[in-house]
Amino acid sequence: QSALTQPASVSGSPGQSITISCTGTSSDVGSYNLVSWYQQHPGKAPKLMIYEGSKRPSGVSNRFSGSKSGNTASLTISGLQAEDEADYYCCTYAGSSSFVFGTGTKVTVL
């Protein structure tokens, strides 16, 4: 199972919106509406931001939203804030009780 493809880095100014893509195949992202997104600050454990494509856990800001089209999922962060600077990973269920992560995206707030 190959890792999902994410851009290595995305940047934006405070208040702007950015979108991170996550491209898989018809066997993983395209087959299941089970993409999740994780935020990871340096030295910390990942934190769930979006699950099942577009759902937000309790406590996660509504500035974070998720979507999917075909084999590509996306995470949008609107109203970018300094605290959003972190690494972001997508992940999907890939069938047969297996999961695959994306390559990760470093978000920089300019």
Added chain:
Amino acid sequence: QVQLVQSGAEVKKPGASVNVSCKASGYTFTNYFLHWVRQAPGQGLEWMGIINPGGGSTNYAQKFQGRITMTRDTSTSTVYMEVSSLTSEDTAVYYCARDGVAAPAKRYFDYWGQGTLVTVSS
């Protein structure tokens, strides 16, 4: 509140094995699958496998089959992962993470342990 507390850092020699533990609390242990995810220094997250604490069944990523073993102890609400035949490529932080949906569903990871650094060095 849900908590996953992992064992402490380990230093191992190449060829050795390591056993990492993850003690769960704050929920019914047998109702949620637990996953193991690792992250090599400066690298991304890598899913390693899943265990059903209820029945003990497991599924491992193809890359790790034959080299990892996941077990659980329901009396202490603890899952274990043993990684054998260690090489320097196994130097990483190992995380346990709870699945966000009650078994038998497998969906995403809602709670994570603090991570266990395993260093493989001669």
